[in-house]
Amino acid sequence: MSNMPSRPTQPLAHDGERVSIEGTSDASLASVTEERRLAEERVKQRNPRVVTSDPSGEVVAQVTAVSKRFLGTLALDDVSLKLVAGEMFGLVGPNGAGKTTLLRILATLIPPDRGEVVVCGFRLNEVKKIRGVIGFMPDVLGVYDDMLVREYLEFFARASSLPPTTRDYAVRETMQAVGIEHLAEQPVDGLSRGMKQRLCLGRSILHKPRLLLLDEPASGLDPLARLELREILRSLQRQGATIVISSHVLEDLADMCDRIGVVSRGRLICVDETKNLIEEQGTRRLRVRALGKGEELFHHLKAYTQIDGVRWDNDHILFRLGGHQEQDLSDLLKELVSKGFPVVSFYEEPPSLESAYMNVTRAGEGWEVAKS
Ligand SMILES: Nc1ncnc2c1ncn2[C@@H]1O[C@H](COP(=O)(O)OP(=O)(O)OP(=O)(O)O)[C@@H](O)[C@H]1O
Numbered sequence: 001m002s003n004m005p006s007r008p009t010q011p012l013a014h015d016g017e018r019v020s021i022e023g024t025s026d027a028s029l030a031s032v033t034e035e036r037r038l039a040e041e042r043v044k045q046r047n048p049r050v051v052t053s054d055p056s057g058e059v060v061a062q063v064t065a066v067s068k069r070f071l072g073t074l075a076l077d078d079v080s081l082k083l084v085a086g087e088m089f090g091l092v093g094p095n096g097a098g099k100t101t102l103l104r105i106l107a108t109l110i111p112p113d114r115g116e117v118v119v120c121g122f123r124l125n126e127v128k129k130i131r132g133v134i135g136f137m138p139d140v141l142g143v144y145d146d147m148l149v150r151e152y153l154e155f156f157a158r159a160s161s162l163p164p165t166t167r168d169y170a171v172r173e174t175m176q177a178v179g180i181e182h183l184a185e186q187p188v189d190g191l192s193r194g195m196k197q198r199l200c201l202g203r204s205i206l207h208k209p210r211l212l213l214l215d216e217p218a219s220g221l222d223p224l225a226r227l228e229l230r231e232i233l234r235s236l237q238r239q240g241a242t243i244v245i246s247s248h249v250l251e252d253l254a255d256m257c258d259r260i261g262v263v264s265r266g267r268l269i270c271v272d273e274t275k276n277l278i279e280e281q282g283t284r285r286l287r288v289r290a291l292g293k294g295e296e297l298f299h300h301l302k303a304y305t306q307i308d309g310v311r312w313d314n315d316h317i318l319f320r321l322g323g324h325q326e327q328d329l330s331d332l333l334k335e336l337v338s339k340g341f342p343v344v345s346f347y348e349e350p351p352s353l354e355s356a357y358m359n360v361t362r363a364g365e366g367w368e369v370a371k372s
Pocket residue numbers: 070071073074075093094095096097098099100101102
């Protein structure tokens with residue numbers, strides 16, 4: 001992609017001039033609003049939007065130039081997005097970026113101020129029709145009163161468009177799909193958080209929606225439960241559902257999602273296939289360990305122009321190195337050894353969705369981006 005820095009043409013320079021990736025300086029309360037406005041301006045001017053060509057396939061939802069403001073906050077700013085049938089789309093972004101707002105608009109829970117939204121062929125004012133074909137799992141779990149798990153799902157089956165003859169079957173099938181059939185006669189209030197998450201997911205898929213909107217479904221889940229959630233979602237995708245999932249668990253999204261959209265300060269600043277995003281925006285990180293001369297090596301690395309983000313990770317030093325060629329690694333290793341550092345471990349961590357996310361959002365938030 002065009003904004004990838006090219007390989008440095010100079011040999012590794014050790015002159016002390018470094019690129020800062022730290023955030024802006026402390027701002028007084030009075031200047032926060034102005035700073036935010038300026039940051040919003042910077043985001044627009046920097047044109048960090050990296051939206052690839054739309055994917056092919058039947059369009060399930062289309063968001064065009066949507067904006068939404070809550071009092072002084074521009075929660076969504078001119079967002080456009082196309083979702084195609086059968087894809088799993090990950091929505092990422094810092095806290096307050098606008099992910100929930102976008103999901104709630106798609107779920108017909110709040111109207112946009114501007115722009116157009118079409119879901120499964122229906123406009124947003126056709127609320128009932130849209131709700132019949134979507135499932136929405138909110139980020140905050142609801143109140144359950146004194147219901148049993150089975151009763152809870154039966155209640156929502158009755159409230160949905162499911163015909164009476166298929167409701168019992170749908171409830172049983174759903175409990176099985178999300179792995180809570182053994183809890184059918186348990187009171188909902190007594191369920192663990194993870195089991196409540198599953199129940200909530202079950203409630204949103206009861207009527208086999210074409211579009212499933214999940215707001216942080218993995219939050220609070222243990223690693224095994226997260227793995228199971230991934231399996232459940234993959235299985236729903238195999239059955240044809242289009243899934244939009246917002247999450248801060250980037251590892252899960254990298255594993256599951258076909259495409260990722262990065263939201264920053266209300267703007268969708270990047271939409272790309274997951275693989276492309278990681279390859280093209282991710283940063284390679286290196287880990288090195290030297291016997292006995294760790295501190296000295298740490299300060300030595302900090303002084304290279306092409307190196308930044310130097311930090312300790314247990315007894316290893318972690319850092320980013322500019323350029324994309326294997327030769328850069330080899331040159332650096334040769335240089336460290338020739339300078340007498342007893343290097344016992346030196347390896348490259350491949351780019352990850354996490355590093356791609358960091359780079360894209362730092363650019364979006366108006367931060368200086370690490371050269372990689
Ligand atoms: N009902 C509301 N009233 C006032 N402000 C709101 C409301 N809903 C959202 N906002 C504001 O809009 C912005 C976007 O919020 P949103 O909940 O969409 O962010 P998010 O990306 O989902 O964040 P998080 O990762 O923390 O869940 C935030 O600044 C938030 O405070």
